[in-house]
Each structure stands twice: as C-alpha cells, then as structure tokens.
Amino acid sequence: MRWYHSLSLRLLLLFWVLLFTVASSGYVLALWFSKPIEPEPVPAAVQASLAPLLSDVETFRSLTPGRLLAGDYRVAASLAPSGQERLQLDRGLAMNHRTILMRQLEAERPEQFPLGNRMLLGPFEQQDYRILLTRPITPGEREEQVLTEKQTQRVQTLALMVGSLGIAILLGAWLVMPLRRLTLAMREIAKGSEKLDLKRLPKRNDELGELARALETTAHDLAVSRDAQRRLLSDVSHELRSPLARMQVALMLSHDNDNHEEQENHMAQLGRDLERLSTIIERILSLSRLENGLVKLQREKVDTRALVEVLSKDLRYVDATEGSRLHIDTDSDWPVTESDPELLRLVIENLVRNALQYTDDRIEISCQTSANDYTMVIRDHGSGVPEDQLSQLFTPFYRADPSRNHKAGVGLGMALSLRAAAVLGGTVTARNHPDGGLEVSVNLPLTGA
Amino acid sequence: MSKLLLVDDDAELSSMLEQILTKEGFQLTLAADGETGLERALSGSYDLILLDVMLPGIDGFQLLQRLRQQARNTPVLMLTARGDDDDRVAGLELGADDYLPKPFYPKELIARVKALLRRTPATSVRQEATEFAGFVVDPANNKATCEGVELELTPTEFDILRTLVRGAGEVISKDQLSIAALGRSLAPFDRSLDVHISNIRKKLPTDPERIQTVRGRGYRILQFA
Numbered sequence: 001m002r003w004y005h006s007l008s009l010r011l012l013l014l015f016w017v018l019l020f021t022v023a024s025s026g027y028v029l030a031l032w033f034s035k036p037i038e039p040e041p042v043p044a045a046v047q048a049s050l051a052p053l054l055s056d057v058e059t060f061r062s063l064t065p066g067r068l069l070a071g072d073y074r075v076a077a078s079l080a081p082s083g084q085e086r087l088q089l090d091r092g093l094a095m096n097h098r099t100i101l102m103r104q105l106e107a108e109r110p111e112q113f114p115l116g117n118r119m120l121l122g123p124f125e126q127q128d129y130r131i132l133l134t135r136p137i138t139p140g141e142r143e144e145q146v147l148t149e150k151q152t153q154r155v156q157t158l159a160l161m162v163g164s165l166g167i168a169i170l171l172g173a174w175l176v177m178p179l180r181r182l183t184l185a186m187r188e189i190a191k192g193s194e195k196l197d198l199k200r201l202p203k204r205n206d207e208l209g210e211l212a213r214a215l216e217t218t219a220h221d222l223a224v225s226r227d228a229q230r231r232l233l234s235d236v237s238h239e240l241r242s243p244l245a246r247m248q249v250a251l252m253l254s255h256d257n258d259n260h261e262e263q264e265n266h267m268a269q270l271g272r273d274l275e276r277l278s279t280i281i282e283r284i285l286s287l288s289r290l291e292n293g294l295v296k297l298q299r300e301k302v303d304t305r306a307l308v309e310v311l312s313k314d315l316r317y318v319d320a321t322e323g324s325r326l327h328i329d330t331d332s333d334w335p336v337t338e339s340d341p342e343l344l345r346l347v348i349e350n351l352v353r354n355a356l357q358y359t360d361d362r363i364e365i366s367c368q369t370s371a372n373d374y375t376m377v378i379r380d381h382g383s384g385v386p387e388d389q390l391s392q393l394f395t396p397f398y399r400a401d402p403s404r405n406h407k408a409g410v411g412l413g414m415a416l417s418l419r420a421a422a423v424l425g426g427t428v429t430a431r432n433h434p435d436g437g438l439e440v441s442v443n444l445p446l447t448g449a
Numbered sequence: 450m451s452k453l454l455l456v457d458d459d460a461e462l463s464s465m466l467e468q469i470l471t472k473e474g475f476q477l478t479l480a481a482d483g484e485t486g487l488e489r490a491l492s493g494s495y496d497l498i499l500l501d502v503m504l505p506g507i508d509g510f511q512l513l514q515r516l517r518q519q520a521r522n523t524p525v526l527m528l529t530a531r532g533d534d535d536d537r538v539a540g541l542e543l544g545a546d547d548y549l550p551k552p553f554y555p556k557e558l559i560a561r562v563k564a565l566l567r568r569t570p571a572t573s574v575r576q577e578a579t580e581f582a583g584f585v586v587d588p589a590n591n592k593a594t595c596e597g598v599e600l601e602l603t604p605t606e607f608d609i610l611r612t613l614v615r616g617a618g619e620v621i622s623k624d625q626l627s628i629a630a631l632g633r634s635l636a637p638f639d640r641s642l643d644v645h646i647s648n649i650r651k652k653l654p655t656d657p658e659r660i661q662t663v664r665g666r667g668y669r670i671l672q673f674a
Contacts, residue, residue: 234531238503241530242459245552249465250554256472269461 007207007336011175018170022163027158034157039104039111041120047110050124050133055198060126065090072135076120077101081128093118093134113147170352185215194223235397239280239410243273276410283412286346287396297423298340303374305334305343311349322356329366335374338447339424347420347428348376350413352438355380359437372446373426378437384432390412393430394418417442419447451566452476454493455494456486456512457528459502466499469555475562490516495523497565499558502529502536510543517544519612522603524565528553541644546605547631550642564632579614582659586611589665598654605630606649609642613660613670622667 003009006030053070054060065088067075076090089101097115104111104328105123107158112121114137122132178201185196196219201212254266289295308328316323348365355363360383365377385393392398397411418428433439455474457463460481467477478493480486483506490498490512498516502509527540527548532535537548549561572629579589585594586607593600595608602610613621627642628636635642646668650657658672 234536238530241551242462245530246459246462246465248552249462249469249555253465253468268467269465 003328004215005205009204014174018163020169022160022272028157030152030156032150037113039107039113042110042112045246046112046121052127054124054131059127059130060131061129063131064088073121073133075131076122076134077105077132079105079123079130084431089150090134101132102126104132113143117142130194155351175208178204178212182208182211182215186214186218189215189222191218192223192226194219199320204402236280238285239397240277243280280410280412283416286352287416287419290416290423293423295343295370295423298342299338300341301336302339302344303334303336303375304344304367305330307345308334308348308376311345315352317389325356325361326352326363326365329364332366333374334367335369335446337374337444339444343420343424344444347417347442348378349423350417350420351378351428351442354413355438355440356381360384361437369446370433373443374446376442376444377439378442379433379437381437384438385430387432390430390432394428450475451496452478452494453497453499454478454480454486454489454495454507455499455563456483456504457499458482458504459501459546460598466555466558470559473559475609479554481505483509487512487515490523491519491521497562498523498525498674499562500525500527502527502531502540502550504661507650510539513540515542515547524604525576526561526565530547538640538644538663540571542640542648544603544648546603561633581614582670584610584614586614590657595657599613600649600652602649602652606645609645610649613668616669616671618672620667621661622640 009245025404032203050069050073056178063069063075064078069075075095080086087105089098089402093101093115100120100174104120107123110122110124112119114120117137117304118134119141120132120134120135123130124133146346181198181201185198196216198212198216202209202216204212250266250269250273254270257263257266278353305328307429312323312326312328314323315326344356350387351367352363359380363381363383364379365376366379367374389398394417396415414428414430421428421442421444424444426442428440430438430440451474453470455463455466455470455477457466457479458481462614463479463481467479478489478495480489483504483544486500486504486505489495493667500509501514502637504512507515509527509529513527516523524547525540525545526632527537527545528551529537529540529548530551531537537550547561549558578585578589580586583596585592587593588611591607593602593607609626612626612629621651623642626633626635627639630645631641645661646660650660661669662669663669
C-alpha cells in the first residue's frame with residue numbers, strides 16, 4: 001500500500017474538502033439570497049430641506065469632513081477642483097469604506113444607501129465642489145436591515161444542514177457500508193463458511209481493502225485447518241480403534257481357549273497392540289505439543305556428527321543387523337551448532353527409523369554446511385515414493401504403502417520430524433533420488449533462530 | 450453351513466475372527482485387499498459379506514458400490530474403525546445391510562451375523578405375494594413392484610418394504626421394522642433404519658413420500674385416493 005492509499009489521509013482530505021465546500025457554499029448562497037445594497041435616489045423632500053443649507057457657495061466650500069451641517073447631518077467627504085487639500089475624507093469612514101466614498105463622490109446624481117449603522121447621502125455639488133453627507137439610520141431602516149440579516153442567516157443555516165446531510169450520506173456509503181459488509185462476513189466465518197460475500201471490497205487499495213483481503217485469507221486458512229483437524233481426528237480414531245478391535249477379539253479368544261500355547265499367542269498379540277496403542281498416543285501428544293508451541297527449547301552446543309554416531313550406536317544396541325544398515329558419511333562436513341539436542345535427535349531418528357522400516361538395504365546419512373545453515377541428507381535404496389505422493393509424506397498417518405500397514409510404523413514419524421524441524425527454525429523436504437531411493441533433506445540454521 | 454466372506458486388511462484380526470466364526474459353525478473365506486475381495490464376492494456364492502472400509506487398493510465403499518452395480522444382493526455387514534457417524538451411514542446408503550463399528554465385542558459380531566442370516570431364509574417362509582396401494586411384494590420370486598415398475602432392492606430393503614406393505618397402511622414402529630429386516634432391535638442413535646427407508650424412497654418411480662414418516666412412531670404406506 002502506498003502512502004496515498006492510506007485511509008487516514010483520505011479521510012482527512014475528504015473531511016477537509018467537504019467542510020470547505022459546505023462552508024463556502026453557505027457563504028455563496030447567503031450572498032445570493034441576501035438583498036444587495038442598492039443605492040436609491042435621495043428623496044426629494046430631503047433634497048428640498050437640504051437645498052437652502054447648501055445654496056451658498058462660500059459656505060459650501062468651507063464644508064469639510066467632521067462638520068455638522070444641520071440636525072443629524074454631518075459631512076463625510078469633500079472634493080475641491082484644486083488646492084492642497086483637494087480631497088478630504090472622514091477618518092472613521094475612510095478606514096473601512098474608502099473605495100465606496102471615492103466612488104460615490106463620482107456618482108452622477110445624489111443617492112443614499114446605508115453604510116454600517118449610518119446612511120450615506122450625496123454627492124451634493126456647487127461649482128465643481130462636491131460633498132457627501134451622513135446621518136444615523138432611522139429605527140425603521142434599522143429594522144429592515146436586521147430583517148435582511150436574519151434572512152441571510154437562515155439561508156446559511158439551511159445550506160449547512162443540507163451540506164452536512166450530504167457528508168453523512170457520503171461517509172455512510174464510503175465507510176459504514178464496507179464496515180457492515182465486513183461484519184456480516186465475520187459472522188459468516190464464525191458460522192464456518194469459507195466463501196465470503198465481500199463484493200468488490202477486497203479490490204479496494206486502502207486499509208478497508210486490506211482488512212477484507214486479510215479476512216478472506218483467514219476464512220480460507222480456517223477452512224483448511226478445520227478440514228485437516230477433521231481428517232486427523234478421523235485418522236486418529238481409526239488408528240486407535242484398529243488395535244482395540246484386535247485386543248477385544250484376542251481377549252475373548254484367550255478366555256475361551258484352554259490350549260496353553262494358543263493362549264500365549266493371544267497374549268503376545270495383546271502385548272503388541274498395547275505397545276502400539278501407547279506409541280500412537282505418545283506420538284499424537286508429542287505432535288500436538290510441537291504444533292501448539294508447548295515445547296521448551298534448550299540451547300546448547302551440539303556436535304551433529306557425535307549426535308548421529310550416538311543414534312547409530314543406540315540403533316545397533318536394539319537390533320544389531322537393522323542398526324548396522326545405517327552408514328554415516330564421516331568425510332562430509334558435520335558442523336557444531338547451537339541447537340536443542342533432544343529435538344534435533346527426534347528429527348533425525350524419526351527419518352532414519354522410517355527409512356529402516358520401509359527399505360531393506362543400506363541407509364546413508366551425510367551433511368553439508370554453508371555460511372548460515374547446514375543440510376543433513378538421509379538416503380535409502382528402496383523403491384522411492386510416487387512423485388504425486390511426495391508432499392503427502394509429512395501428513396499424519398499417511399503411509400506410502402498401505403498394504404504394509406502393520407509392519408510399518410504408526411505413520412507419525414515424518415510428521416513429527418517436520419514439526420520438530422520447524423520448531424528449530426528449519427525445514428524437511430523429500431525427493432526421489434535420480435539413481436533410485438528416497439532422499440530426505442533436513443535444512444537447519446547454524447545458530448538458533 | 451453358512452458361507453461368509455471377510456474382507457479386511459488387518460491380517461491378525463482376520464485370523465482371530467476366523468477362529469471365532471469357525472467355532473460358531475461358519476465357513477469363512479478371507480480377502481486382504483479390495484480387488485481380491487471384489488473378485489471373490491462376485492465369483493463365489495456367499496451368504497454374507499463382512500466388509501472393512503479402509504482397504505488397500507479399492508476401499509470398502511467402492512467394493513460395495515461395484516458389487517451392487519453387478520446386481521449382487523448378498524447381505525453386507527460393514528465393519529468400520531472410522532469414528533464419523535457419516536462414515537458409518539455412508540455404507541448403508543451404498544447398499545450395505547448393517548454396520549458394526551470397531552472395536553466390537555466378538556459376541557456382538559456373531560449376533561449380527563446370525564440375525565442377518567436368519568432373516569435371509571425367512572423370505573421363503575411366507576410365499577404369498579402381498580399387495581397394497583400400488584405396491585406388490587412377491588417373496589417367492591424375490592420381486593417387488595411399485596405401480597407396475599420393478600424395484601431394485603437389497604434384501605434388507607425388500608424386507609422393510611414387505612413389512613410395510615403387509616401392514617396395509619398401519620403405522621409400523623421402527624423397532625418392529627428393524628427386527629423384521631435386520632433381525633435386531635434398534636440401538637440408541639442408530640440411524641440405519643432411516644437410511645434404508647430413504648434408500649427405498651429414492652428407488653420409487655413416483656411420490657417418494659408415499660412411504661410416510663410418522664414422527665416418534667414409525668413408518669407407514671399412504672393410500673392415495
């Protein structure tokens with residue numbers, strides 16, 4: 001996701017633009033609806049009453065801003081044809097309304113219009129001399145002004161309300177709808193569905209799109225792991241029930257039989273199945289401990305070659321002929337690593353035992369070390385595994401050759417090796433060697449992850 | 450002496466079951482994988498087949514399916530170590546007559562085998578054909594028709610339908626049907642009878658609901674006006 005895809009940035013911009021639009025549209029609408037200040041001609045009565053006061057040229061010329069003419073009328077500006085102080089303006093009015101005053105001095109006929117809380121009148125003219133007058137506005141005019149202002153405010157409020165409703169709808173569509181859809185999808189996941197109805201949401205390239213994609217992945221992963229769990233449960237139940245079935249039958253047979261030798265046979269059968277059951281149970285528990293991260297890792301220096309040699313000795317101790325089939329390549333590069341010796345032995349022992357169980361020829365184990373990691377390779381000379389089943393080798397209870405079901409192990413060794421290697425930060429892969437036989441490689445980091 | 454075929458890849462279990470069943474007076478043939486099992490089941494004339502589900506080669510379900518496709522109606526008792534309820538019932542849907550989950554008590558196996566065998570010759574006791582609501586069941590010729598269309602039924606399904614037709618529209622309890630067809634009472638949570646009924650319904654040419662479920666009581670055949 002690029003910075004300009006960020007939802008926070010988009011939200012900030014959206015709010016900014018929307019608020020700006022609403023505010024300015026309110027202002028523009030208010031201007032549009034408010035009564036524009038239009039100059040109107042000075043009423044004849046006023047002109048008539050002022051005429052005698054302005055008839056004398058000398059007096060007219062002496063009229064400068066600030067002078068009180070008569071009653072409430074004051075001079076606001078004066079313009080002479082020449083002289084040092086040709087243009088004089090009332091300081092107070094000039095501060096805010098200089099342009100208006102200047103324009104009005106040029107007007108063709110006397111006009112009046114409100115300016116702040118005063119009324120401006122003029123221009124009055126006498127031999128090229130011009131003046132503008134002001135007077136306080138009357139209560140009647142004031143009322144009219146207030147009315148206009150109120151109307152303007154009403155328009156502004158209306159514009160803001162309509163604008164904010166627009167924002168609400170927009171945000172609803174843009175933010176709340178996706179959230180609602182995500183909530184529904186979440187409920188679907190809780191119900192166990194894998195296919196989510198997210199419409200085009202995962203294609204969005206902001207945080208919401210990311211969330212939608214994460215949700216899709218989660219739903220898929222959950223479905224996969226649920227299926228795996230279900231299959232594992234079904235397999236575990238099969239693996240546990242089979243020896244139990246044999247034990248029940250053997251028990252009955254040994255009860256009903258007086259022949260001592262046959263009874264011994266059934267007892268031996270019972271013993272084998274009991275052992276098998278306890279192996280399966282112990283391994284399922286190890287597998288589950290490894291998968292759930294319940295194994296405490298020990299870190300210490302481990303000489304991999306010594307570890308493999310001890311393993312070989314142990315195997316020979318249990319069964320001399322079987323054990324001597326394991327050949328350690330002492331010339332290859334066995335590193336001293338920092339690892340958990342028990343887990344490391346678990347990884348290798350399961351793979352070696354597996355090879356011993358499924359083949360009758362020699363097993364070779366060698367090692368290669370590079371800068372950061374090392375790879376141990378266990379190779380047998382059996383018939384290998386069909387290519388399309390290689391990936392299934394590490395699935396619990398998968399057996400390459402089901403007909404040898406009972407001679408082979410319980411079908412958990414490879415799965416255990418893979419999980420243990422994963423805990424050590426490594427991987428286990430299998431391939432068929434070009435010259436025949438299966439080759440299993442364990443790749444592990446030299447120092448603990 | 451009844452001839453049984455046991456198809457199971459567990460050699461130790463098979464040989465022990467052989468000892469037990471032989472002692473009970475059955476003649477047992479063993480098959481350790483699906484192909485051999487199917488071959489023997491098709492070639493020999495067995496009174497009953499004991500069939501495991503998990504088999505090397507073709508599995509128990511496939512074997513059963515092919516057997517029924519060849520119109521062999523030999524009674525089949527499924528033995529399954531898989532835990533799922535669905536797995537157990539799946540066999541019945543493919544035409545097995547009954548199932549027994551592993552592990553089982555050998556005595557229970559013997560009882561089930563005897564029940565299934567006892568039921569099979571019973572068909573020849575009452576020879577007269579029965580007729581009701583468009584159904585004709587003729588035990589003498591092992592033939593059942595609905596509206597003149599012949600139905601391909603397994604022996605168990607045949608016995609269930611026969612019992613329903615003889616009831617002539619009366620409600621027959623599930624237990625009664627189970628005793629008549631499977632030779633045993635129903636165990637709690639046992640769905641086998643329901644599966645058999647649903648199999649029969651699927652085979653009817655029209656109106657599968659003419660075999661009506663009477664909730665909590667059993668089944669009956671509806672007389673259409």
